[in-house]
Amino acid sequence: MKPYKIAEGIYNVGVVDWNIRDFHGYSTYNGTTYNAFLIMDDKITLVDTVKKEFADQLLSNISEIIDPKKIDYIISNHTEMDHTGSLPSVMHYIGEDKPLYISKMGKKNLSLHFRQNWNYHPVENGEKLSLGKRTLTFFETRMLHWPDSMFTYLNEEKILFSSDAFGQHYAGPEKFDDEIGDAIFPHAKTYFANILLLYTKKIQKLLKTVNKLGLEFNIICPDHGIIWRKNPEKIINAYVKWSSHEAEKKAVIVYDTMWHSTQFMAEKIAEGIEHEGVKAKPMHLRSCHRSDIITEVMDAKAVVVGSPTLNNNLFPTVADFLTYMKGLKPQNKIGASFGSYGWSGESIKLVNAELEAMKFELIDNGLKIQYVPDSDGLEACMEYGKKIGRAVLQQMTAG
Ligand code: FEO
Numbered sequence: 001m002k003p004y005k006i007a008e009g010i011y012n013v014g015v016v017d018w019n020i021r022d023f024h025g026y027s028t029y030n031g032t033t034y035n036a037f038l039i040m041d042d043k044i045t046l047v048d049t050v051k052k053e054f055a056d057q058l059l060s061n062i063s064e065i066i067d068p069k070k071i072d073y074i075i076s077n078h079t080e081m082d083h084t085g086s087l088p089s090v091m092h093y094i095g096e097d098k099p100l101y102i103s104k105m106g107k108k109n110l111s112l113h114f115r116q117n118w119n120y121h122p123v124e125n126g127e128k129l130s131l132g133k134r135t136l137t138f139f140e141t142r143m144l145h146w147p148d149s150m151f152t153y154l155n156e157e158k159i160l161f162s163s164d165a166f167g168q169h170y171a172g173p174e175k176f177d178d179e180i181g182d183a184i185f186p187h188a189k190t191y192f193a194n195i196l197l198l199y200t201k202k203i204q205k206l207l208k209t210v211n212k213l214g215l216e217f218n219i220i221c222p223d224h225g226i227i228w229r230k231n232p233e234k235i236i237n238a239y240v241k242w243s244s245h246e247a248e249k250k251a252v253i254v255y256d257t258m259w260h261s262t263q264f265m266a267e268k269i270a271e272g273i274e275h276e277g278v279k280a281k282p283m284h285l286r287s288c289h290r291s292d293i294i295t296e297v298m299d300a301k302a303v304v305v306g307s308p309t310l311n312n313n314l315f316p317t318v319a320d321f322l323t324y325m326k327g328l329k330p331q332n333k334i335g336a337s338f339g340s341y342g343w344s345g346e347s348i349k350l351v352n353a354e355l356e357a358m359k360f361e362l363i364d365n366g367l368k369i370q371y372v373p374d375s376d377g378l379e380a381c382m383e384y385g386k387k388i389g390r391a392v393l394q395q396m397t398a399g
Helices: 052-063 087-094 104-114 177-213 232-243 261-275 290-298 316-328 347-357 375-398
Strands: 004-007 010-012 015-017 032-034 037-039 045-047 073-076 100-103 120-123 128-130 135-140 150-154 159-163 219-222 248-255 279-284 300-306 334-341 367-370
Touching: 004 219, 015 052, 052 087, 073 087, 087 104, 100 104, 100 135, 104 120, 177 232, 177 290, 177 316, 219 232, 248 261, 248 290, 248 316, 248 334, 248 375, 261 279, 261 300, 261 334, 261 367, 261 375, 279 290, 290 300, 290 316, 300 316, 300 347, 300 375, 316 347, 334 347, 334 375, 347 367, 367 375
Parallel strands: 045 073, 073 100, 100 120, 159 219, 248 279, 248 300, 300 334, 334 367
Antiparallel strands: 004 010, 010 037, 015 032, 037 045, 128 135, 135 150, 150 159
């Protein structure tokens, strides 16, 4: 990616990772970008860096605007290595003594990652830094996405450098929201579901603080994906909605199957749910990636989990998904379970225990069918789907 201008004297000098397809377990079909920002002022400032393997490209991008050795300040908004992996190379090139502005937790975490005695300047929440004509303000944003995360706000131009928040794993020809339009929102939603869903309380608190401080944003620059310049309010409003765990009249049926019996059950349960006027989406775990399933789960009212019993246990892909979902803490869900079994049939009980641990409201003990469902079995699945559909409608009316 060639560096490009965001505003007068402010550039994205980051890089595109076209080929990444797995980001710690999250499937990134569209690649991603690691954005890094150069602010040209009396004090030339670099906000964030990029993954280790792109260090040369970052320095080359900066060189198109200024000799990197002329950088005066570095700001590290977040320690995760997609934004700091190239920091040792950058510091080595521009000078190890250059001041590095960072949160207090960032200092601790960067020290543990790189064991370097850099010229750290840990900042307080709300602390300001003058660059000459412009001033930056730092805001602690713990757990968005790590304990070290912070935002950097450019007061004069009202530009927010938001680190992971408001990002998307998307690499394409577009650089700004007005170039891609609403097509970017599914990517932003998947990003939220897989990276930020478990921190919704903190997001709501942060959004309230932003309101209270009366902060305005002309441009929001996340560290991944496109820059929000036409209508930054739109992504903020999406965060307000997503962080509220607002659900649709929708059930996601997540399942795996050994010899298609649990699949037959899943599809019949879906029919029953739809019969009640609730959307149903069966998602087979070896056809759909867990990161896409969790995106659907985020705004579904019911999560229906189907597992065959394999060796007295859950099917492995179901166990994988339940572990992933438990970590991301979706809230206010109805849960249900089903599955085919041969002779012991423990899977339903095991699914229920996991859903209860996630504080899902179980509609009953689940539905299990021995071997292959016959017409009575399929009828039972249909009825089970209707029961789930009615529970969704009841809860949504009550809520
Ligand atoms: Fe893009 Fe939490 O790193």
